[in-house]
Every structure is written in C-alpha cells, then in structure tokens.
Amino acid sequence: MDEFAPLDCLLPSGKQRIGLVILNQPIDEQFFHVLWSKDNGDIPGTEHSGKGQTGLNAKIRACADGGANHLYRLTEGHRESFLPDYINGDFDSILPEVKTFYTEKNCKMMETSDQDLTDFTKCLAVMVEEIKAQKLQIDTIVTLGGLGGRFDQIMATVETLFHAQKMTDLPVVVIQDRSLAVLLKEGRQHHLNVNTGLEGKWCSLVPVGSPCLTTTSGLKWNLDNQVLTFGQLVSTSNTYEDHDPKEGRKPVRITTDRPLLWSMGIKPQ
Amino acid sequence: MDQYVTKLFECWNCSKQRIGLVILNQPIDEQFFHVLWSKAKIRACADGGANHLYRLTEGHRESFLPDYINGDFDSILPEVKTFYTEKNCKMMETSDQDLTDFTKCLAVMVEEIKAQKLQIDTIVTLGGLGGRFDQIMATVETLFHAQKMTDLPVVVIQDRSLAVLLKEGRQHHLNVNTGLEGKWCSLVPVGSPCLTTTSGLKWNLDNQVLTFGQLVSTSNTYEDHDPKEGRKPVRITTDRPLLWSMGIKPQ
Numbered sequence: 001m002d003e004f005a006p007l008d009c010l011l012p013s014g015k016q017r018i019g020l021v022i023l024n025q026p027i028d029e030q031f032f033h034v035l036w037s038k039d040n041g042d043i044p045g046t047e048h049s050g051k052g053q054t055g056l057n058a059k060i061r062a063c064a065d066g067g068a069n070h071l072y073r074l075t076e077g078h079r080e081s082f083l084p085d086y087i088n089g090d091f092d093s094i095l096p097e098v099k100t101f102y103t104e105k106n107c108k109m110m111e112t113s114d115q116d117l118t119d120f121t122k123c124l125a126v127m128v129e130e131i132k133a134q135k136l137q138i139d140t141i142v143t144l145g146g147l148g149g150r151f152d153q154i155m156a157t158v159e160t161l162f163h164a165q166k167m168t169d170l171p172v173v174v175i176q177d178r179s180l181a182v183l184l185k186e187g188r189q190h191h192l193n194v195n196t197g198l199e200g201k202w203c204s205l206v207p208v209g210s211p212c213l214t215t216t217s218g219l220k221w222n223l224d225n226q227v228l229t230f231g232q233l234v235s236t237s238n239t240y241e242d243h244d245p246k247e248g249r250k251p252v253r254i255t256t257d258r259p260l261l262w263s264m265g266i267k268p269q
Numbered sequence: 270m271d272q273y274v275t276k277l278f279e280c281w282n283c284s285k286q287r288i289g290l291v292i293l294n295q296p297i298d299e300q301f302f303h304v305l306w307s308k309a310k311i312r313a314c315a316d317g318g319a320n321h322l323y324r325l326t327e328g329h330r331e332s333f334l335p336d337y338i339n340g341d342f343d344s345i346l347p348e349v350k351t352f353y354t355e356k357n358c359k360m361m362e363t364s365d366q367d368l369t370d371f372t373k374c375l376a377v378m379v380e381e382i383k384a385q386k387l388q389i390d391t392i393v394t395l396g397g398l399g400g401r402f403d404q405i406m407a408t409v410e411t412l413f414h415a416q417k418m419t420d421l422p423v424v425v426i427q428d429r430s431l432a433v434l435l436k437e438g439r440q441h442h443l444n445v446n447t448g449l450e451g452k453w454c455s456l457v458p459v460g461s462p463c464l465t466t467t468s469g470l471k472w473n474l475d476n477q478v479l480t481f482g483q484l485v486s487t488s489n490t491y492e493d494h495d496p497k498e499g500r501k502p503v504r505i506t507t508d509r510p511l512l513w514s515m516g517i518k519p520q
Contacts (some may be wrong), residue, residue: 016311032365046459100270108489118487118488125277148399149428150429150430150453150516151398151427151430151431151455151514151515152430152434152453152454152455152487152488152516153487153488153491154405154454154459154510155457155485155487155514156399156485156487156488157480159485159487161480162421162481162482163482165482166482177400179403180402181402181404197271199400202401202403203403204402204403204406206403206406207460208406208459208481209349209458209459209460209461209480209481210460210461210462210464210480210481211460211461226275229460229461230409230410230413230459230460230461230510231410231413231414231417231460231480231510234406234407234410236369236403236407236410237369237403237404237407238403238406257384258318259481259482263402265403265405
C-alpha cells in the first residue's frame with residue numbers, strides 16, 4: 001500500500017519532508033514560501049538548527065537553469081535568504097547577472113550539458129544523489145513549474161516523471177498555477193489522501209504513454225478494472241465522491257498496471 | 270503520400286486557405302485571432318470561449334459573431350450568453366457528460382461543414398494548450414476523437430505553441446517554410462509507443478520506437494538548410510497516432 005497526500009507539501013503544518021526543484025516558469029509566490037521554508041524536522045534555535053534531527057542538513061533546494069531567474073526576481077530585496085543549494089543545466093536560459101549572483105554566493109553551479117536529458121531530469125538526478133550522499137530524510141520531491149508554457153516542455157515534464165521512477169522511489173510531484181501532477185507507479189495500490197483542505201474540485205487520471213488497466217474508489221466517476229487509453233477513455237474533469245462533511249474524504253484508491261498520471265486542482269487561497 | 274498537412278501551415282499566408290475556427294476557454298492571442306477569423310468560413314465558441322471573444326472584440330462585437338456557441342454553459346457568463354443569443358448566434362446546449370465542450374464543438378462543426386457543403390481544409394482551434402492540466406490532456410484526447418470524426422486536420426494553437434495529432438499509417442509532409450516557424454519542434458507518443466521515421470529534423474528517427482520512459486522527442490529542431498533554398502518538408506511516418514508540436518515565431 002502506498003499512502004500519500006499529494007497536497008500535504010503545501011500545508012505549512014504538513015508532515016512531508018521535501019526536496020524542492022524550481023523550473024523555468026513563473027513561480028507561484030504563495031506556494032514558494034510554504035515550500036521553501038519547510039523545516040523537514042529541523043529544530044530551530046538549537047544546536048541542530050539548520051541541520052535537522054539527524055544532525056545533517058535538512059533541506060535541499062535547487063533550480064534548473066532558468067528557474068534561477070524566477071527565484072532571483074521573486075526574492076528581490078531578500079536574495080541572500082533564498083539561496084539554492086545548486087543550480088544545474090546547460091545554462092542557456094539563466095541570465096548572466098543571475099548566474100553571477102548565485103555563483104558569488106557560493107551556490108553550486110553544475111553545468112550539465114547532456115543533450116539527451118532535460119535540465120529537469122538532470123536536476124532530479126543530482127538531487128537524488130545529494131539526498132543519498134548527505135543522508136537526508138526526504139519524503140517527497142516537489143517541483144514548481146513544468147505544467148505551463150511551451151507545449152513540448154510540458155510533455156518533457158511528463159517524460160521526466162517516467163525517468164524519475166527509475167531514479168528513485170520518492171514521489172515526484174509537479175505543481176504550477178492551480179494544477180498538481182504526479183505519476184503513479186504500476187503494480188501498487190495507491191491511497192491518495194485528499195483531505196488536506198487544499199484540494200480543488202477537479203481531478204484526473206491520464207494514461208500517458210500506454211493503456212492502463214485501472215481500478216479506483218473515492219472518485220465521483222470510478223473505474224472498475226477498465227482500460228484507460230487515449231481515443232477510448234481518459235478521465236478528466238473527474239471529482240471526489242460525496243462525503244459526510246463531519247467525516248473527512250476517504251482516500252482515493254487507485255491501482256494500475258502501467259504508469260498512470262494523476263492530476264488534481266489546488267484550491268485558490 | 271499525404272500532403273494534407275502541407276497546406277495547413279500555410280493558413281496564415283495563403284488567402285486561399287479556408288478554415289473552420291474553434292475558440293476555447295483560454296486567453297485569445299489577439300494577433301492570431303484576427304488572421305484566423307478573417308479566413309474562417311465557420312466559427313464557433315466552446316462555452317467559455319465566448320467570454321474571451323466577447324472581451325477581445327469590445328467595441329466591435331457585432332462584427333465578430335460566431336456561428337454557434339456550444340457546451341454545458343457552465344463557463345459562459347450570463348451577459349455574454351445574453352448578448353450572443355440576442356444576436357441570433359445558435360446556442361447549442363450539449364450536456365453530454367462523457368464528452369468535453371471541445372469534442373462536442375468539433376462534432377457540430379463537422380456536421381455543419383457537411384450540411385452546408387463548406388469547402389474547408391483545416392479546423393483551427395485557439396486555446397487548449399494551457400491552464401488546468403487535465404484540460405490540456407483533454408485537448409489531446411479530443412484530437413484522438415477528431416480523427417474518427419473527420420479527415421480534416423485539427424490544429425490547436427495557444428500562445429507560441431501549435432499541436433496536431435498525426436494519423437498512423439501515412440507519410441506526412443510538413444511544410445515548415447512559412448517563415449512563422451519558431452525554433453523548436455517535438456514528437457510525443459501520447460497514448461502508445463510509436464514506430465517512427467523522420468527526415469528534415471535536426472535529430473531524426475530511423476524506424477525507432479518513441480515511447481514514454483524511453484524516447485520522447487522534445488526540444489527538437491529543423492535540420493540546417495541553405496538560406497537561399499527553403500527548408501525541406503519534415504517527413505514523418507508513424508504506426509500509431511503521434512503528437513507533433515512546434516513553436517510559433519513571436520511576431
């Protein structure tokens with residue numbers, strides 16, 4: 001059983017310890033501050049402050065290439081308080097002044113010029129390595145950006161989620177504007193906690209890449225051992241089953257035989 | 270040899286291009302809108318697309334009346350609905366829960382094209398590639414349905430991206446020489462692996478399988494060419510529907 005609350009990361013009181021990736025898209029300021037300031041179990045004001053309960057660095061935050069431009073712009077006036085651990089990419093999007101700034105502040109600048117992989121994929125690969133090397137206690141990797149802008153880059157985001165499944169067992173969540181997407185692994189029963197209070201009204205299951213034999217519960221329109229496949233059946237504009245307001249929503253349960261793309265709306269705050 | 274897509278990308282320049290126009294519930298690119306509206310022989314809004322049309326054409330609204338507006342009307346604003354109803358645009362409430370407003374809009378357009386014997390080469394859609402993520406995916410699903418509804422290519426344009434679903438089993442020749450092509454292009458095997466061969470791209474495929482998790486072509490571009498000659502057409506064959514997308518040069 002794979003129990004997971006996709007929107008827990010956006011709750012200031014959320015339990016998940018996260019790694020943060022910033023892509024080259026406009027940053028949702030409100031989400032940014034919640035995600036950036038996650039303490040990951042850090043105990044401020046103690047000898048462990050900044051280092052989490054294990055005595056090691058609790059946090060990891062990175063920009064993929066032009067993501068640094070958005071971070072730079074958003075944090076104007078307080079930039080030293082918002083330094084990423086590293087910035088990677090082929091550096092064809094990062095602005096010269098931005099690159100200079102973060103270099104001078106000793107952020108690790110990692111030029112990764114592999115033509116076959118996107119900056120996002122490479123950023124994740126580095127993050128997975130760093131999490132291992134530094135023995136960080138991380139539950140989820142959260143990505144800001146990736147679901148808007150150039151259409152091929154939206155598709156490339158989805159492709160990165162496929163690669164991520166081979167790199168790590170950690171869920172990789174992508175958030176932009178009012179959408180969240182995560183690729184559900186095949187062969188497991190997923191239990192999605194949709195009771196954070198941040199859920200918007202829509203949700204969706206999309207068989208990107210191959211047909212998916214799917215069973216669900218907890219949705220308004222459930223699937224009962226049915227094949228989701230483009231041209232036949234794709235679940236969009238779905239929503240959650242009615243529930244007693246006194247109780248919470250039951251988890252959405254999903255099984256699939258191939259990777260299946262879950263997405264959901266985030267309530268405007 | 271299938272030349273149909275060759276014509277479609279000339280829809281900006283060639284005054285002979287006859288298009289059907291669909292406007293979806295996304296911000297409208299004003300510059301594209303005016304070119305497309307004036308080439309269109311049939312024009313429609315899917316639900317909230319009418320809101321964007323109404324806003325964009327303020328001051329000249331009577332000159333930009335769609336032939337019909339369809340949908341479950343849960344997005345169209347009351348004043349917009351009233352306005353177009355009073356101007357005698359056909360208001361078609363289509364409350365089928367299983368199909369999106371876009372799919373239903375296309376179904377009506379295909380019917381109207383037949384019924385009115387319109388000579389249309391391409392259906393062009395404004396919107397559909399941005400906003401809510403599930404609705405972007407729903408746009409792609411509609412393109413699959415469209416292939417069963419009509420032989421006409423259905424092109425989707427938003428911001429600086431264009432997408433079109435290439436049919437299986439044909440050789441596609443894409444004319445990428447209009448001068449409006451941006452630098453990137455892409456082939457994405459949405460829905461199933463695609464055995465693909467291409468020429469004319471910087472990174473071509475030679476009877477290779479495109480499939481998520483293994484090989485997906487994004488941030489591709491066109492092969493170098495002699496500026497005195499034009500670009501050669503991009504040729505693509507695929508054994509399953511394959512999603513082509515490309516950048517549009519900022520004007």
